[in-house]
Amino acid sequence: MTDWTAVVTIAGMGLATYATRLSGFVLLGGLAVRGRMKAALDALPPAILMAVIAPTVFTSGPAEAIAGAITAVAAYLRAPLVVSIVLGVVSVVGLRMALT
Numbered sequence: 599m600t601d602w603t604a605v606v607t608i609a610g611m612g613l614a615t616y617a618t619r620l621s622g623f624v625l626l627g628g629l630a631v632r633g634r635m636k637a638a639l640d641a642l643p644p645a646i647l648m649a650v651i652a653p654t655v656f657t658s659g660p661a662e663a664i665a666g667a668i669t670a671v672a673a674y675l676r677a678p679l680v681v682s683i684v685l686g687v688v689s690v691v692g693l694r695m696a697l698t
Contacts, residue, residue, distance in 0.1 A: 644673045644682070651686070661697050665690035 631639060648670065655666030669686035677685070 643679050647679070647683070648673070659697075661690055661693035664693055 651666060651669070655662050665686050668689045669682050672682040672685050673679075
C-alpha cells in the first residue's frame, strides 16, 4: 500500500465515522432518549469495539489474547471507553515486548 493509499483510506474511514455519528444526531435530534433506549445506545460503543477486535484477539497470539482479556475486564468494570482502548493498546505493546 502506498503512502497516498493509506492517507486516503484513513481519511475515508474518518469521514464514514463522522457521517455515522452525524446521522445519529439528525435522526434522533428531536427524540428524548431515556430508559431502555438510552441503555441500549450506551452499550453500543463497547459492543462495536469488541466486535472489531475479537478476530484479532482470537487469531493473533498470546500477547493479543491477554491484552484482549485485560481490555474486556476494563470494559466490564465500566471503565470509560477511552481508558479501555488505551489500556488495551498499552498492554498489547508491553506484552509483545515482554513475550518476544
